[in-house]
Amino acid sequence: MLDALRAEIAALEAAAAPLEPDAERRRTLAADALDYAQGFLDALPGAPANRNWEGVRPLDGEFGDEGRDLAELIAYFHRAVAEPGITTTSPRFMGYVPGGGLFHSALADFLAAATNKYSGFASAAPGAVRLENATAAWIARVIGFPEGAAGTLTSGGSLANLTAIVAAREARDAEGGGAVYLTRFAHHCIDKGLNIAGRGRAPRRLIPTDSQHRMDIGALAEALEKDRASGIRPWLVVASAGTVDTGSVDPLAGIAALCARHGAWFHVDGAYGGLFMLCEEGKAALYGLDAADSVALDPHKTLFLPYGTGAVVVRDGRHLLHAFSASADYIQPLGETGVGPSPADLSPELTRHFRALRLWLPLQAAGVAAFRAAQSEKIGLARYFHARLAALDGWEVGGPPDLSIVAFRFRPGRGNTDAFNDRLLRRIQEEGRLFLSGTRIDGAPWLRCAILSFRTHLAHIDDAIDVLVRTAAALQSEGRLSAQ
Template identity: 65%
Template sequence: MTDFEDLTRRAAPLEPDAAARDRLFELARSHVAAFLEGLPDAPAFLAGPQVLVRRHEADMPEAGRDAAEVLAYVRDCVDAPGLTAASPRFMGYIPGGGLFHSAIADLLAATANKYSAYVPAAPGAALIENVVVSWLAGAAGYPDTAAGVLCSGGSLATLTAVVVARDARDKAGGGVVYATRFTHHCVEKALHIAGRGAAPRRMIETDARRRMSVEALRQAIERDLAEGLRPWLVVASAGTTDTGSVDPLDAIADLCARHGIWLHVDGAYGGLFRLCPEGQAILTGMERADSLVLDPHKTLFLPYGTGAVLVRDGRLLHASFSASAAYMMQSSEADVGPSPSDLGPELTRHFRALRLWLPLQLAGVAAFRAALTEKLALARRLHARLSELDGFDPGPPPDLSVVAFRYRPSSGDANRFNEELLAKLQDDGRFFLSGTRIDGDLYLRAAILSFRTHVQHVDELVDGLVQSVDALQATKRA
């Protein structure tokens, strides 16, 4: 016979009482405060052998452990080792942010655990997502006909856009895809998943600033048309990952409109710079895209796991993803806009809209505009300072906030020297830069995007680069 009282007693740790909650809140508050207070001086990268040494502490216990002991493990073996994307000196890859407001939003969202995908289940949560998406569409310059959905990041957003483009313009397959060598690799993955892995590809040449050549695109389209092929999809970039380059979006949109080609713009990194006046000038034409990917966990500094896809004709999103089931609530939907589950592939999903809504409510849009303007100016400062230093090739002036540069030693293998320079910076750990290869040459990348990164950090990076170069050259002379 089932002893329900015993089962209830043994399951009780799942529902801590008020005193236990207060203790856990205080421990968590102290943990977060110590992490944030240590960020200004903490390394941006730290190798973590303690993770392996203390691996057993990650195992699942039969009986619960003390909260202080568990949070100490998180501090030492999760927060400390590896990349610290929250650091003002983390300039590798494309930085994430980690706004404190968004951490509070995640706590609120996870506590209430609203099913935000479906309006009848959580009309308030759906309203907030629709408000956030509408704001993003307005920031991108999209018309009122647009619709969109939040998702886990740029990869799922790109897949969503490719599926809509397939359903709208390439149902039978065979359409040609046009992109550059700097197109993010998630596009290839999305084409494969969407059943277009065998679609004909055209690799479009880039100019000296690593932007898509409109003339090369025009010629490729005309060749395909002459051969009886059907151009389907152009993938343009509003800020490439490698160099931050922005393709000539307005001219590309003209070509696509002339030939009825779906224009998809990857704005995961750079699209939201359109919030500031400088960004608007750089991103002219982005608003003409048929679909657009944005990553608020990049350019709006949110925690990882916050992407967005927008489609200019929002009805196409609904046509590709709307679905229903007999078991779902059938009550009439409140007048708060569509259910997010009808606009994308996810059904069960985190209430991620609160991550953006809350900081916008508490800090205001103007604070984000100022931070984005600052990042553009900091990239230009870094490029200018590198241009003044002997031996440094600063690369083309940055379109946005990524500076791809390299050092040219007076003798020896330049690629080898830059590999050693990058390794030295990463081993030191105070700054973290990443690298990339362009036409076989190794470049260092400084991606300036953290809301915590300011002019003193850029100047400190330049000093660190000069010192590292001097130290490497001294070693080679010895």
């Protein structure tokens, strides 16, 4: 009986052998994947920023018992995944704010996946956890937090904001009843985070904004005073360090002073803009960020990393430990490591990707100065785009951009302005060379130019303006012909 069982196990081992390619096969697989990546990146300068979805079809016989050749799978990946839709790696992708995906980070992800270190638990992978804590501490220093701050890397801004909200709840609103203050331009993930944290029905104060879409500090002061006079405790003020629609930065220093006066937790959603603190132009725009109690950030935006890299930092790191530290008999420490707290004790996640390597490796390989220069360039490009468009007839722009997003629209000589701008955006997206996005401000459609790829340079901005001018002129001409 034992011999039969041994034979059965040996047969299963042979059947599972494709899961463990030998050294020569690994070299071939890696070379094929790298060759594809090199070709994809080499083609980016001339490739469209948006393509139609015609290639999105299932692989024939998907999920069959037999394995397939990698060349066939890469060809399918290119046809059905890489080509259709928006190309966020393009230098002419200016619709939203992912940062382009650094090649160094792709290499880091390969190393992290190949070694498969469990980075949630310090004694399981002390080196990986040291890098997690070191990168979080570096981020905290960049935004000006003192010693004693703590942070953790997350999957993105949504989880980062949720983590901060839970820490704020445990620190200042454990029993509930505290009021929340934010503007209409707060990211919708704040609402989601409040709901998940059990505070979706907390008293909510929608604070008015000024002409530049920034939180009105006087209105906030009035709301805080009114609540205190009514016996309602101010709990959480959420400010934006770069709103989704216009990139506006709320008056952070003034908000911090009001929060300190009223005992409210001051949280800043800096997912888009907070890490511009690395450059001098960003520091000027984000004055007061260092006075927050917590900040949500997205290195996959302003530090140009691939998707799936968020962060949250809390001024007093003990609040993260208090909110999230937990244990069980099966995960008792294997020994002292001296590398700091386990990331699992600082966030909702237990099992997690070893995210730190995709930030640590490019910072080491390229140097911090390269990131700082790229950030300054993006702010400069936004100012250039704003100035050039403002000087052209028919184009409406707001005030100079706080960071690297510009909201704008065209006012045609005749016809409905809103309908024209809807058509203008749709035409640009359909043509695909340039990708912009739109939003609605006070019910009216506006276009957004979000400049945040490390690949986007002056020539691409000039090209974008040429596309806008040409497309607006073509639409006006079509409108005149149809009216005749």
